[in-house]
Amino acid sequence: MLHIEPEKRKDAAARMALLNEADVVFLCLPDAASKEDVSMVSNPNTKVIDASTAFRTHPEWTYGLPELHKKQRKQIQHSSRVAVPGCHATGYILAIQPLVAEGIIAKDYPASCYSLTGYSGGGKKLIAEYKNSGQEQLSAPRPYALHLNHKHLPEMKFYSGLDAAPIFKPIVGNYYQGDAVTFPLSPRMFTKKATAKDIQELLAHEEGVLLVSRFDNLGKGASGAAIQNMNLMLGFDEGTGLE
Template structure:
C-alpha cells in the first residue's frame, strides 16, 4: 500500500531532511507543490487535504493557519513547529515518552513533533519523575549545546560564510529565560516548575546534548547514581532508538571529554549518568536534525500508520 505524503515547508531544514528520509521509500508517494505556488493557499490546502500524512515544517503562525485548512478527516498532521506541543487534542510525537504513548500517536490525526532540546530533556528526566526519584516540585537546571543547523537557514548561512570570529566560540542564548521549548519540557516531564535552561550554539553543523546536574539530596532520600541509571534502563527497556549507557561510561571518562556529535546521522538517543557520592549529571545526546526533528517526525508517521517504527530511519 502506498501512502500520500505532503511536506508543507519543504524548503526548510526540517522539510528537506524529511524528504531525504522519504525519498528511498517505495511505500510513500510524496506530493509536490510547484515552486511558484508555494504561497498559494488554495494549492496548499488541496495538497494538505489530499495527503494521508502532512508534515508542517513552518513557523508557528503559519502552522496554525495550515492546520485550519484541513477539512479531510483522514489527513494526519504532524507539526514540527512549537505551535501545538501542549495543545489539548494533539498527541505528543515522542513514542518512548511513557506506556500508552504509541497508542495515542496511532489514534491521533494531530501530532505535535517535539523540539530538539525538549526531546533530550524530557527523555532524561521523565523516567526519574515517573519512578518517584525526582519530585514534581523539583527545581532543576539544564544546559544544552547544539550545532548551528538548529538555527535554520539564516544561521547556517551565517556560520558557513566564515570570517566572523565571534562564531568560533560557543554562544549561549535565550538569556531572557523564556525559551520556547520550556512549556513542553514541563508538560511532558511532569515538572511543575520551569527549569533554568541555557542553550548554547557551537561552531559545528549538528549534534546536541542536554545536561541536567542534580544533587542527590534533591532526589528521593537514599537515591544513588546506580538507581538513577536503573530507572532510565527500566523505562526504556526494549526501545530500539534509546541506549542507556553504562554508569560513569568508561569510554567517555577515559577520553576526558564528551562527544556531542556521536549520534549524528542516526535516530538514536544516548543517555548517560555520571555520579559521585553527592552529585550526578544526566546527559541526553541526539542528532538535532534526526531524533531532534525530522527523524522523530518520520518515526511518528510510521507509528501512526502502523508500519515498522524504524522504516526509513
C-alpha cells in the same frame, strides 16, 4: 508526493486543495503559518505532522515522543495530529521524566539545564551564517536565549512531570549537528534515600548527579522524529528510512 507551483504557494485555495488531498502532511513552518494550514484541513483521513511549537502542548494533539511512556507509542499510532518535539526538549524530558515518575525527585524540584547544540538546529539562516560569514566570533560556543524564554520551555515543563520549567541555557557550537543536553542533580534534594545501587537503572552518581543526553539533532531532532512518527501512524516499522 504532491507538488504546488511556486507562484501558488501563497494561494490559500491551492494550498487547501493539496492539504486535503494528501494522506500525510508535514508542516515545517513558523507557528502562525502552521496554525493557518491546519485550519484548512477538513479531510478526516489527512494525517498532520507539525514541526513547529504551535501544537506541542495542545490537548487535541499527540506529542510525538514515542519513548515518553508505555502508552505514548500507541497514542501516536492512532492519532491524526502529531506535534514533533523540540530537540532540546527531547533530551531533557527523556532524562527527567522517569526520575519524577519513580519518585526520585519531587514535582517542585528546581531543575536547571544547559544544552550544547550544533548550528543545524537553528535552521537555514543560522546554517548560512556559520557556513558563509567567516566571522571569528562564531568559532567559540555562544549562549543564546539569554532572556530565559526559549520556545521549548512550555513542552519541557508540560511533559517532564515537574511543576515548573527548568532554568534553561542553550549554547550553539561551531559544528553542524549533535546535541548534549545536561542537567545537574543534588541527591540531598531527592524525595527518598537513594544510593547508586538503588537507582542504577535510572542514574549513576557519586557525590552529585550530572545527566547528559547525547543525540544527533538531525536524527532524533525534528526531521528524524517526524519520520519516526509517520512510520508509527502508517503502521510501518518506526525505524524505516532512519538507518
